[in-house]
Amino acid sequence: MNKRQLKDLLYEQVARIGKAVASPKRLELIELLAQGEKSVEQLATELSIGIKLASAHLRALREARLVTSRKDGKFVVYRLTGPDVAGLWVALRQVAEEHLLDLRVALDQMVAEPKKLVSLDRQALMDQAQRGEVVVIDVRPQAEFERSHLPYARSMPVQEIASRLSELPRDKAIVAYCRGPFCLFSEEAYELLHSQGYRVHKLLDGVSEWRAAGMPLDTD
Template structure:
């Protein structure tokens, strides 16, 4: 194989990754799988797709070696093939945010109340959480928290939050996070907490953003 053909072959292999990512639903699948491994049924339910279409998207991701599956009884369980796949999703979003006005406009609508966002200094926020000056809560499902979570965060899934309000202090700020900046579970949590008289803000980060920043997670 001459040099030109070799270079073309290499670019073709890289293009396999781009082709696999050329779908909004596949990007969302990767975001969900970055939290924890999931069954096809659970993924289909969360993304509002039927099982057949979900399986087709997972097949495309599997062929690009971005996910892998295993059979567990009658269910197929999928996971990312590495933490670098989750980081790739964060990097793609960062490029879109830097260069696409359409992304910026849509994201501004999603984050319509910037005063409810926690500061972006990750290490400072975690230092505050370690000292007990703020309370960081992870409102994702418990199995996602068990897989990996931000240091010093408490697991209070969104569907349990109302029943567990008494466990949270009203004299300190509550910072909620979920699966990243596109996730709305933390918005719902902040709205509920504020309605009940708590000081609460949302953190845009999730575990993938933490990994992309080179910071340690807890498990």
């Protein structure tokens, strides 16, 4: 193999990753699996697609060594091959946010009211949470919280908030977060708590963004 052929091979191998993630659904699969392992059925439901199509997308990710799978009874369960895959998703999304106007416009529509967002930086938020000055709630499913979550956060899945309002203090700010900037669970939590008179804000970070920023995470 001459030098030109070797160089072509090197780029070709890296391009396998680009080809694998060149699909909106596969990117969403990576974001979902960054929260913890999930079965094909769970992933298909989350993406609102059929199991056959979900399996095809997962196969493409597996061929690029971005995900791996295991059998759990009659189910096939997938997970990311490493935290660097979640980091790839965060980096790719951040580059897109920086350079694609259409994406920035869409994100602005999701965050139409900047006052909804936490104004503190990550370290300041963690310090206030440690001191009990703010209450951070993780509104993802319980299983995702147990895999990893922000320090000092408490699990309160979005579908449980209405029945657990008594657990939240009314004299402190509430900060809700979910899977990242594209996740709508925290928006649902905000609307519900705001309607009930709570002082509430959203955090756009999820665990992947928190980890990518070099911040610590907790596991249960």
